[in-house]
Amino acid sequence: MAGTKTIDADVAIVGCGVAGLYCALNLPHALRVVLLAKTTVDECDSMLAQGGICVLHDPDDYESFFEDTLRAGHYENRLESVDMMIRASRPIIDDLIKRGVRFARTATGELDYTREGAHSRPRIVYHEDITGEEITTHLLACVRELPNATVFENTCMTDILEGFDADGRRVCRGIVAEDAGGAHLQVNADATVLATGGVGGLYKHSTNYPCLTGDGCRVAAEHGVLLEHMDFVQIHPTTLWTQKPGRSFLISESARGEGAILLNDAHERFCDELQPRDVVSGNILREMRREGAEHVWLSFERVPREELEHHFTHICEQCREEGYDIFSEPIPVVPAQHYFMGGIHVNSDSETTLPHLFAAGETCCNGVHGRNRLASNSLLEGLVFAQRAADKIMRDRFAADTAAQLAVAASERSRFVAGSRDVTDVALLCGAE
Structure with missing residues (x-):
């Protein structure tokens, strides 16, 4: 593409809210990661989350947490996703604390839990009334310390790139973007993660930033990627x-x-x-x-x-x-x-119907929330399924590297056997005694 700056990366992440940042933090440092923010990194809805983040209070809380989430979602939730989110909640909170996030504590130093609407008991940890800002700020600081990650601010994704894999399947191969000055950027990547946030900027009255205009859903739809429950919009x-x-x-x-x-x-x-x-x-x-x-x-x-x-x-x-x-x-x-429960359809590993294209956070629909999100499940859901996206990207990368190594080994073996005149060498290569 003429006049376009091209960057080769392993993973391209569009969005710098909790989902995009946490995905980057869960990828190995050996992978080159590029993150894009449509405006500035602090202008994302993750920064605006006030109430807190849900966590399984104790093992006995599982059934009530599960039921509260389903009841709020009018029982239109994907059960597998709800189970995954709840079971991963405590390790996620522990990891956030290790990264420096400061949750409110009781006088004895234990985590302080608050309650919100539709919750049958207190199970929400918080930092004053700016929990989202506390979490996002610390995750952003951690990402900035990564030796393998580069963040581009004021850079808006305009399209995704397509290609074909070794089996001839249509796959995602990266993104195309434009900065505030009109310069074009092409990021070639083996895996792409859309974490572009919600749709509040399309509404006259919204708690969202105006820049959140459903870009991920629009671009995905243009490439035939399945969308789901686009009418599931929450009013706070x-x-x-x-x-x-x-x-x-x-x-x-x-x-x-x-x-x-x-x-x-x-x-x-x-x-x-x-x-x-x-x-x-x-x-x-x-x-x-x-x-x-x-x-x-x-x-x-x-x-x-x-x-x-x-x-x-x-x-x-x-x-x-x-x-x-x-x-x-x-x-x-x-x-x-306030919130968008529909979006780009993803499976339990946050992968869309286009291989190598993932989506996490508010732009996707993994079924956790059903028709109506339970309060303070948004930050948790974004973190849990961003981590699952990172895990799947690593598994795919390992499988691809292993396949490549086996192909090289097979090629070397064939070349050696074909060119060898030493029967003993051939026998040894084939594992004969």
């Missing part, structure tokens, strides 16, 4: 109502998990705040229509002041900037688009 019940344009500010689910209640204009409760997100969102929208109101109210009157000061620091600050003091008055909230 509580974002801060404002007349200012721009991204909606999320009021974390954990606020209601810790006791915040929803009120109408008459300051009356009108629903169970700890139901799944789609149920609570529906209740709010019906109440708004009934009253002819632009929003409802969220009151923190039942949340201890100490909890507000230490757990919801940034929410307090944002509300204060908008002119609301959550310590003494309710705040106006309204539902907004």
Whole structure:
């Protein structure tokens, strides 16, 4: 391609949220990895996750965690994926802690667990109300230390490359991208991972960054890659109502998990705040229509002041900037688009229907979430299945290298046998005594 900078890599990763970063961190240093960020690396939805990340609290929690995830997803979840996510959750959290992620602790030093809507018990670990930023920032720092990884910011994928493998199968061979100045980049890669995030930038009101416009799904569809459940879009019940344009500010689910209640204009409760997100969102929208109101109210009157000061620091600050003091008055909230449960169909190893093309995080559909995601399962799901993508890439690479080595050995043996006049040498080569 004329005027295009070409880079040869082993793995190309599109997206620098938790899924893309964690995939890179789980690949061996012998592989050359290129990561692309559509804008800056800190402008990804992983940075915006507030409430926390789910983890299997203890072995006895498995069945309730499984059921909570299915109930929130209206039992349209892929059971195998839910099982994989839950069983991998504790090792993932342990690994994040080893990488420097600071989760809240109790007075005795144990992990502190909070609860959110549709959870039957506390099983969410967190860092204040900026858990996503805490995790993503540490993963990004770890990636920047990798000797084998290069990060390109302000570089937008425009297409994927196709080719054929030794068996004549159509496979993915990398990506094509364009930087902010219009320069073109071609990354040739044996494996490509799409971790391009959700679709919130296509909506008028969303908690997502505007740059998240479903690029991975669009490009995949153009190449005939199977998409799944594109109508599975989640509306979050509580974002801060404002007349200012721009991204909606999320009021974390954990606020209601810790006791915040929803009120109408008459300051009356009108629903169970700890139901799944789609149920609570529906209740709010019906109440708004009934009253002819632009929003409802969220009151923190039942949340201890100490909890507000230490757990919801940034929410307090944002509300204060908008002119609301959550310590003494309710705040106006309204539902907004928040998460995408559909996307590029992948199997349990995060591989799409095009060999050598993987997808992880919000851009893919591995079936974990069903029709409606359980709160705080997003970060966990992205990490678990990004790790599985890295594992599959390594297995494929090992199999390919082994096959190549066997082919070379077979060729050498054939050449040696054909050219040998020493029967003894031939017998030894063939394993005869």
